[in-house]
Amino acid sequence: MELFAMSTLSNSTNIFWHECQVGKPAKQKLLNQNGCVVWITGLSGSGKSTLACSLSRELHSKGKLSYVLDGDNLRHGLNKDLGFKPEDRTENIRRTGEVAKLFADAGLICVASLISPYRRDRDTCRAMLPDANFIEVFMNMPLELCEARDPKGLYKLARAGKIKGFTGIDDPYEPPISCEIELNQENGVCPTPTFMAGKVVTYLEEKGFLGYLRVWWI
Numbered sequence: 001m002e003l004f005a006m007s008t009l010s011n012s013t014n015i016f017w018h019e020c021q022v023g024k025p026a027k028q029k030l031l032n033q034n035g036c037v038v039w040i041t042g043l044s045g046s047g048k049s050t051l052a053c054s055l056s057r058e059l060h061s062k063g064k065l066s067y068v069l070d071g072d073n074l075r076h077g078l079n080k081d082l083g084f085k086p087e088d089r090t091e092n093i094r095r096t097g098e099v100a101k102l103f104a105d106a107g108l109i110c111v112a113s114l115i116s117p118y119r120r121d122r123d124t125c126r127a128m129l130p131d132a133n134f135i136e137v138f139m140n141m142p143l144e145l146c147e148a149r150d151p152k153g154l155y156k157l158a159r160a161g162k163i164k165g166f167t168g169i170d171d172p173y174e175p176p177i178s179c180e181i182e183l184n185q186e187n188g189v190c191p192t193p194t195f196m197a198g199k200v201v202t203y204l205e206e207k208g209f210l211g212y213l214r215v216w217w218i
Protein backbone atom coordinates (compact mmCIF):
# COMPACT_ATOMS: atom_id res chain seq x y z
CA MET A 1 0.00 0.00 0.00
CA GLU A 2 2.67 2.51 1.10
CA LEU A 3 4.91 1.23 -1.71
CA PHE A 4 2.19 1.94 -4.26
CA ALA A 5 1.52 5.40 -2.86
CA MET A 6 5.16 6.44 -3.13
CA SER A 7 5.86 5.14 -6.64
CA THR A 8 5.61 7.37 -9.72
CA LEU A 9 5.98 6.86 -13.45
CA SER A 10 9.63 6.99 -14.36
CA ASN A 11 12.02 6.67 -17.29
CA SER A 12 14.37 4.62 -15.11
CA THR A 13 14.04 0.86 -15.19
CA ASN A 14 15.09 -1.80 -12.71
CA ILE A 15 14.66 0.45 -9.71
CA PHE A 16 13.10 -0.61 -6.43
CA TRP A 17 11.58 1.30 -3.53
CA HIS A 18 13.61 0.94 -0.34
CA GLU A 19 11.45 1.26 2.76
CA CYS A 20 13.03 2.70 5.92
CA GLN A 21 12.02 1.45 9.39
CA VAL A 22 11.41 4.97 10.67
CA GLY A 23 8.32 5.73 8.65
CA LYS A 24 5.88 8.62 8.48
CA PRO A 25 3.82 7.60 11.55
CA ALA A 26 6.94 7.51 13.75
CA LYS A 27 7.98 10.98 12.59
CA GLN A 28 4.48 12.36 13.08
CA LYS A 29 4.37 10.94 16.58
CA LEU A 30 7.72 12.55 17.36
CA LEU A 31 6.47 15.92 16.13
CA ASN A 32 2.95 15.53 17.51
CA GLN A 33 1.43 16.65 14.21
CA ASN A 34 0.40 15.12 10.90
CA GLY A 35 2.28 15.95 7.70
CA CYS A 36 0.39 17.66 4.92
CA VAL A 37 0.75 20.18 2.08
CA VAL A 38 -0.94 23.58 2.21
CA TRP A 39 -0.81 24.74 -1.42
CA ILE A 40 -1.40 28.49 -1.85
CA THR A 41 -2.30 29.54 -5.40
CA GLY A 42 -3.15 32.95 -6.85
CA LEU A 43 -2.03 35.83 -9.01
CA SER A 44 1.27 37.60 -8.54
CA GLY A 45 0.72 40.16 -5.79
CA SER A 46 -2.32 38.39 -4.34
CA GLY A 47 -0.51 37.85 -1.02
CA LYS A 48 0.68 34.23 -1.29
CA SER A 49 4.15 34.74 0.21
CA THR A 50 2.80 37.01 2.93
CA LEU A 51 0.19 34.42 3.92
CA ALA A 52 2.75 31.60 3.77
CA CYS A 53 5.08 33.42 6.17
CA SER A 54 2.27 34.46 8.47
CA LEU A 55 0.98 30.88 8.57
CA SER A 56 4.45 29.52 9.27
CA ARG A 57 4.83 32.02 12.12
CA GLU A 58 1.45 31.08 13.63
CA LEU A 59 2.27 27.38 13.44
CA HIS A 60 5.70 27.96 14.97
CA SER A 61 4.13 29.81 17.89
CA LYS A 62 1.92 26.75 18.45
CA GLY A 63 4.96 24.48 18.50
CA LYS A 64 4.22 23.05 15.04
CA LEU A 65 6.96 22.51 12.47
CA SER A 66 6.38 23.88 8.96
CA TYR A 67 8.47 24.70 5.92
CA VAL A 68 7.68 27.26 3.23
CA LEU A 69 8.37 26.47 -0.43
CA ASP A 70 7.99 29.82 -2.17
CA GLY A 71 7.95 29.99 -5.97
CA ASP A 72 10.23 33.02 -6.18
CA ASN A 73 12.75 31.45 -3.78
CA LEU A 74 12.77 28.03 -5.48
CA ARG A 75 13.54 29.77 -8.75
CA HIS A 76 16.85 30.88 -7.17
CA GLY A 77 17.96 27.25 -6.77
CA LEU A 78 16.07 24.02 -7.45
CA ASN A 79 14.11 25.58 -10.31
CA LYS A 80 16.65 28.12 -11.58
CA ASP A 81 16.78 26.40 -14.98
CA LEU A 82 13.08 27.09 -15.61
CA GLY A 83 11.36 30.09 -17.18
CA PHE A 84 7.70 30.95 -17.59
CA LYS A 85 6.74 29.02 -20.75
CA PRO A 86 3.77 26.74 -20.04
CA GLU A 87 5.97 23.61 -20.02
CA ASP A 88 8.45 25.28 -17.65
CA ARG A 89 5.67 26.30 -15.27
CA THR A 90 4.35 22.72 -15.39
CA GLU A 91 7.79 21.34 -14.51
CA ASN A 92 8.19 24.00 -11.80
CA ILE A 93 4.96 22.86 -10.17
CA ARG A 94 5.71 19.15 -10.60
CA ARG A 95 9.13 19.45 -8.92
CA THR A 96 7.72 21.57 -6.12
CA GLY A 97 4.90 19.07 -5.61
CA GLU A 98 7.43 16.25 -5.30
CA VAL A 99 9.50 18.20 -2.75
CA ALA A 100 6.34 19.13 -0.83
CA LYS A 101 5.40 15.45 -0.71
CA LEU A 102 8.78 14.65 0.86
CA PHE A 103 8.30 17.34 3.53
CA ALA A 104 4.83 15.99 4.30
CA ASP A 105 6.30 12.50 4.50
CA ALA A 106 8.75 13.88 7.09
CA GLY A 107 5.70 14.93 9.14
CA LEU A 108 5.92 18.66 8.42
CA ILE A 109 3.21 21.11 7.46
CA CYS A 110 4.63 22.07 4.08
CA VAL A 111 3.38 25.44 2.83
CA ALA A 112 3.85 25.88 -0.94
CA SER A 113 3.19 29.36 -2.34
CA LEU A 114 3.36 29.55 -6.11
CA ILE A 115 1.16 31.15 -8.76
CA SER A 116 0.59 27.62 -10.11
CA PRO A 117 -1.76 29.03 -12.75
CA TYR A 118 -2.79 25.81 -14.46
CA ARG A 119 -5.47 23.65 -12.82
CA ARG A 120 -4.09 20.42 -14.23
CA ASP A 121 -0.66 21.03 -12.67
CA ARG A 122 -2.18 21.67 -9.24
CA ASP A 123 -4.29 18.54 -9.60
CA THR A 124 -1.13 16.58 -10.44
CA CYS A 125 0.35 17.67 -7.10
CA ARG A 126 -2.88 16.80 -5.30
CA ALA A 127 -2.71 13.32 -6.81
CA MET A 128 0.79 12.81 -5.34
CA LEU A 129 -0.70 12.69 -1.82
CA PRO A 130 -3.61 11.04 -0.07
CA ASP A 131 -6.41 13.50 -0.95
CA ALA A 132 -7.08 14.87 2.53
CA ASN A 133 -3.40 15.78 2.90
CA PHE A 134 -3.45 18.34 0.06
CA ILE A 135 -5.08 21.55 1.16
CA GLU A 136 -5.53 24.00 -1.70
CA VAL A 137 -5.84 27.63 -0.63
CA PHE A 138 -7.03 30.07 -3.30
CA MET A 139 -6.02 33.70 -2.84
CA ASN A 140 -9.00 35.04 -4.75
CA MET A 141 -7.90 38.66 -5.04
CA PRO A 142 -8.99 40.72 -8.05
CA LEU A 143 -6.40 41.48 -10.71
CA GLU A 144 -7.01 45.21 -10.14
CA LEU A 145 -5.87 44.88 -6.51
CA CYS A 146 -2.77 42.84 -7.41
CA GLU A 147 -1.92 45.27 -10.17
CA ALA A 148 -2.39 48.27 -7.87
CA ARG A 149 -0.01 46.67 -5.34
CA ASP A 150 2.59 45.71 -7.97
CA PRO A 151 5.39 45.52 -5.35
CA LYS A 152 8.01 44.44 -7.92
CA GLY A 153 6.81 46.65 -10.79
CA LEU A 154 6.21 43.56 -12.94
CA TYR A 155 2.60 44.36 -13.93
CA LYS A 156 3.78 47.73 -15.17
CA LEU A 157 6.43 46.04 -17.30
CA ALA A 158 3.91 43.47 -18.54
CA ARG A 159 1.40 46.20 -19.52
CA ALA A 160 4.20 47.98 -21.36
CA GLY A 161 4.93 44.74 -23.25
CA LYS A 162 8.36 44.44 -21.65
CA ILE A 163 7.50 41.09 -20.02
CA LYS A 164 5.71 38.58 -22.25
CA GLY A 165 3.43 35.85 -20.89
CA PHE A 166 2.70 37.46 -17.55
CA THR A 167 0.00 35.66 -15.55
CA GLY A 168 -3.30 37.54 -15.60
CA ILE A 169 -2.17 39.86 -18.40
CA ASP A 170 -1.25 37.70 -21.40
CA ASP A 171 -1.00 34.28 -19.78
CA PRO A 172 -3.97 32.53 -18.16
CA TYR A 173 -4.76 31.95 -14.50
CA GLU A 174 -7.20 29.08 -14.03
CA PRO A 175 -8.99 29.45 -10.66
CA PRO A 176 -9.70 26.29 -8.66
CA ILE A 177 -13.12 24.72 -9.23
CA SER A 178 -13.22 23.19 -5.78
CA CYS A 179 -10.57 24.01 -3.23
CA GLU A 180 -10.41 23.49 0.52
CA ILE A 181 -10.07 27.18 1.43
CA GLU A 182 -10.89 30.33 -0.55
CA LEU A 183 -9.76 33.71 0.75
CA ASN A 184 -11.52 36.83 -0.54
CA GLN A 185 -11.78 40.49 0.13
CA GLU A 186 -14.53 41.32 2.63
CA ASN A 187 -16.59 44.43 1.83
CA GLY A 188 -13.91 45.45 -0.64
CA VAL A 189 -11.14 45.15 1.96
CA CYS A 190 -8.44 42.50 2.06
CA PRO A 191 -8.30 40.79 5.49
CA THR A 192 -5.00 40.97 7.36
CA PRO A 193 -2.43 38.20 6.82
CA THR A 194 -2.86 37.17 10.47
CA PHE A 195 -6.62 36.81 10.02
CA MET A 196 -6.18 34.69 6.90
CA ALA A 197 -3.47 32.56 8.52
CA GLY A 198 -5.90 32.02 11.41
CA LYS A 199 -8.47 30.61 8.99
CA VAL A 200 -5.95 28.10 7.68
CA VAL A 201 -4.83 27.17 11.20
CA THR A 202 -8.47 26.58 12.21
CA TYR A 203 -8.90 24.29 9.19
CA LEU A 204 -5.75 22.34 10.09
CA GLU A 205 -6.89 22.03 13.69
CA GLU A 206 -10.36 20.85 12.70
CA LYS A 207 -8.92 18.23 10.35
CA GLY A 208 -6.57 16.93 13.05
CA PHE A 209 -3.24 17.92 11.46
CA LEU A 210 -1.97 19.79 14.52
CA GLY A 211 -1.95 16.79 16.83
CA TYR A 212 -0.73 13.27 16.19
CA LEU A 213 -3.53 10.91 15.36
CA ARG A 214 -2.86 7.69 13.53
CA VAL A 215 -5.69 7.31 11.06
CA TRP A 216 -5.74 5.21 7.93
CA TRP A 217 -5.53 7.99 5.36
CA ILE A 218 -2.47 9.77 6.85
Ligand SMILES: Nc1ncnc2c1ncn2[C@@H]1O[C@H](COP(=O)(O)OS(=O)(=O)O)[C@@H](OP(=O)(O)O)[C@H]1O
Nearest residue numbers: 044045071072084089092114115116117165166167
Ligand atom coordinates in the same frame (compact mmCIF):
# COMPACT_ATOMS: atom_id res chain seq x y z
N1 LIG B 1 5.81 35.89 -16.78
C1 LIG B 1 5.64 35.84 -15.47
N2 LIG B 1 4.44 35.46 -14.97
C2 LIG B 1 4.25 35.39 -13.64
N3 LIG B 1 5.20 35.70 -12.72
C3 LIG B 1 6.42 36.08 -13.16
C4 LIG B 1 6.68 36.17 -14.56
N4 LIG B 1 7.98 36.57 -14.69
C5 LIG B 1 8.48 36.74 -13.47
N5 LIG B 1 7.55 36.43 -12.53
C6 LIG B 1 7.85 36.41 -11.09
O1 LIG B 1 7.94 35.03 -10.74
C7 LIG B 1 7.13 34.73 -9.62
C8 LIG B 1 6.24 33.52 -9.90
O2 LIG B 1 6.95 32.34 -9.80
P1 LIG B 1 6.16 30.98 -9.63
O3 LIG B 1 7.19 29.91 -9.59
O4 LIG B 1 5.24 31.09 -8.48
O5 LIG B 1 5.31 30.90 -10.99
S1 LIG B 1 4.54 29.66 -11.61
O6 LIG B 1 3.83 28.98 -10.53
O7 LIG B 1 5.53 28.76 -12.25
O8 LIG B 1 3.63 30.23 -12.62
C9 LIG B 1 6.24 35.91 -9.39
O9 LIG B 1 6.29 36.09 -7.99
P2 LIG B 1 4.98 36.41 -7.11
O10 LIG B 1 4.70 37.85 -7.40
O11 LIG B 1 5.48 36.19 -5.71
O12 LIG B 1 3.86 35.51 -7.47
C10 LIG B 1 6.84 37.05 -10.18
O13 LIG B 1 7.56 37.90 -9.32
Ligand SMILES: Nc1ncnc2c1ncn2[C@@H]1O[C@H](COP(=O)(O)OP(=O)(O)O)[C@@H](O)[C@H]1O
Nearest residue numbers: 044045046047048049050149151190191192193
Ligand atom coordinates in the same frame (compact mmCIF):
# COMPACT_ATOMS: atom_id res chain seq x y z
N1 LIG C 1 -3.45 40.72 3.57
C1 LIG C 1 -2.82 41.76 3.04
N2 LIG C 1 -3.27 43.01 3.21
C2 LIG C 1 -2.63 44.06 2.66
N3 LIG C 1 -1.51 43.96 1.90
C3 LIG C 1 -1.03 42.73 1.69
C4 LIG C 1 -1.65 41.57 2.24
N4 LIG C 1 -0.95 40.48 1.85
C5 LIG C 1 0.07 40.95 1.10
N5 LIG C 1 0.04 42.28 1.00
C6 LIG C 1 0.96 43.13 0.24
O1 LIG C 1 0.75 42.83 -1.14
C7 LIG C 1 1.98 42.74 -1.81
C8 LIG C 1 2.10 41.37 -2.47
O2 LIG C 1 2.17 40.39 -1.47
P1 LIG C 1 2.98 39.03 -1.70
O3 LIG C 1 2.79 38.22 -0.48
O4 LIG C 1 4.37 39.34 -2.13
O5 LIG C 1 2.16 38.40 -2.92
P2 LIG C 1 2.51 37.20 -3.88
O6 LIG C 1 3.44 36.28 -3.13
O7 LIG C 1 1.19 36.55 -4.19
O8 LIG C 1 3.14 37.81 -5.09
C9 LIG C 1 3.08 43.02 -0.79
O9 LIG C 1 3.45 44.38 -0.90
C10 LIG C 1 2.41 42.74 0.53
O10 LIG C 1 2.94 43.53 1.58
